[in-house]
Amino acid sequence: MAGPAASLRFTVRRKAAELVTPAGPTPRELKRLSDIDDQDGLRFHIPVIQFYRRDASMGGSDPAAVVRDAVARALVHYYPFAGRLRELEGRKLAVDCTGEGVLFIEADADVRLEHFGDALQPPFPGLEELIFDVPGSSEVLGTPLLLFQVTRLACGGFILAVRLMHTMADAQGLVQFLSAVAELARGAAAPSVRPVWDRELLEARNPPRPGFAHREYDEVPDTKGTIVPLDDMAHRSFFFGAREVAAIRSHLAPGLRKRATTFEVLTGSLWKCRTVALAPDADEVMRMICIVNARGGKQGGASAIPAGYYGNAFAFPVAVSASGDLCANPLSYAVKLVKEAKSEVDVEYMRSVADLMVQRGRPHFTVVRAYLASDVTKAGFGDLDFGWGRPVYGGPAKGGVGAIPGVASFLIPFKNGKGEDGIVIPMCLPGPAMDKFVEEMGKLLRPAVDVPDMFPAMIKSAL
Template sequence: KEPRLIFPEKPTPVEKKQLSDMDNWMNNRVRAPIIFFYNANPKMADIDPAEVVSNAIAKALVYYYPLAGRLFCTERTAWASKVGVDCAGSDSGGVVFVEADADAEIRELGDDVFPHSPLVRELLYIEETMKENEFERIIVSGPILSFQVTRFKCGGFCLGLVYHHAVTDGYGVSLFMKAMSELIRGATIPSTLPVWERHHHMCARSPPQVKNVEKFYHDPTVNPYASRKAFVTELNSTAPMTLFMKHQHLQALRDRHGLHSCTKYELLTACLWKFRTMISKPHPDETTRVTCLTSARFALRHIPKGFYGNAVVNPSSMCSVKELLAKPMEEVIELVKKTKSLGMKEEFVKSTIDHIATKPSTPVITLNTTTTDVSFAESNKDFGWGDPAIGSVGNIPLFTAYYNRSKTTSGEDGTIISL
């Protein structure tokens, strides 16, 4: 059906909201898609999921009303612009909502519903202005949040959403969906109240004090042709793919390398870093990196639980290609552990914010393996049909690998690796 706009079901403040320095980082000027599949529930056979979800959005927006706003430019610097959120109520803005019907059952899709599949694009609302470069275009205009509910003949449905990363991150989206779930099932207020406070959290210190983080970034305004050439060279040597790792696959990896004292994330990241570098066949003296996207909430304990702004940093470790390939897997895992722990240090997080707020900076991506565990299953997303059977990001940024606990359409538990 044609898109429509959803507004908070009660009046909300009409105001303009400031975003943090982390929100305003140019790397967050992207839209990020997520999809969830819900199986049929006999108790909900006569209830329209599109109506339930749209009502849940309206209820949750009373508390998260900035997500119904629109971005506007507040300041221009020599290398970028800063944006804020215009919360103009029903005069402008709104969350975009689309309902659709599929002439198929969910099981007929098989497991071809993961990122990179053409099917995913049919399950998300994408504005015409966004389609040309999909989700990696630097965007300011358009909705902050859009939803599409696709009903299947079996009685199940897919919930696809696209959010603007300049306003919130995956954790923030999970908080919003948790509030939707709680309010539509009878709660009077969300169990976790949202916190804005972008002027107080994830902003640069005064004065900024950048310490030992410069090596993780490059200045895109310096020799942009060389940066672009390196980017295109690596892009042409890659192809998107999705793997589904069952528990027995992970156990086989552990047994083969004798790795039983590391987490699943550390194991997968070490293997991906080493094997991806190996098959790329770079010069032995080139520098290779691993980046572990890490929540700053571990380092900055003063951030409230309900804060839904961007709070992710990207610590890296690096070594030469020949050093990495010569290391046994347990030593590679130790490097991954060291990288993760760096992102949990308060000074590293604060220096990162100071750096991106005061200098043009983008992460170094050549010969870099970036990984993150999106962990969608940790918050309540039950709208009456039970928790989603499958949850996944709908698109993967270049040179990044996402891990997500999920199930196949046949019900097998495991981990999706999308890269």
């Protein structure tokens, strides 16, 4: 449960932001986003950050110049990213492919990579300097859809921060684009994956006919002040390696112990411990929203989401429970509800969400008494190599999602200071609730007494 070098102070000298345009001609057209893309809960810019060591084989190559040139060439293939969003009738978003380009900032910092500590994880010190919010750049409409900042470090390493307008792509779509940039930076003539737009695949039907309950979009009044201002929050990150996951899994019923995925085990645990920590009234309805990717789903053929699709292809299925039931029942209760919610998502579920968006004016997912978890362990941020090798850390720059504090966490792949692979999960809670959360999670990290003989085998298979 370690944190970063929170007291670290350093100075970043930035050059003026510039626009990087596609390196060749691109079509001028208006491309509609899907009805999944333009929902209210995705209308924000999301930051990711990559830390790279110095690589002697790169000689005197300037990472800022290498990345800038590769971005320009990648934008020829992904030219919608160089455009600007417009809003059409019915709050429909479309990208005007103007070729105006993306924002790029070149910077230097008087700090070395090792000063950030052995275990890089959110929240990062000086983040506002490493991904500078250029004034006027963070609106939804009429602003650049991507912002890059390459910050050279005193040790010869560098930090690449990227901010994406989420309506344009999800984590997998962003990694697909950044992989194209990385391939071109390493000398490829063209990206190995052909980008696919095809946003009409996730358009609403006419007339819309949602086929699922979609309680993730319930309209719930915040009658008891459950959305807490960010200033009152404590930030901690929690590491779950094979031993920790096995310990939590040991608390599950035998059948679920074998069937539940690591995501389901961790998400159920976080939901239960967080609810106990916040201590809502027993009759308050709590929601656990799970990000579930619909790529490679149950349906094949023409209805499936094609390889190379870089739009948003995920849903927000939700597990629902009264607070009292969640707190009083064994962990298996929460994990089972999460598992059932996730199992609903396929292409038909996605079409149902698209229908609901059009029918109800593109609502935001429910944030009142809700908690959201997004698994980026398989997104591929840790594989992005621009010529300097794989990053020391690659992934979300912050612990939360969107502009609402404390309602979301990422599951991020991580190697701790002992060299153990695992998952790190940033958590944001009011101070006293954080203390209670740590206490509750500590109980689950002690293996259940009925599985001492199985525990070593469970550790081996945990991650």
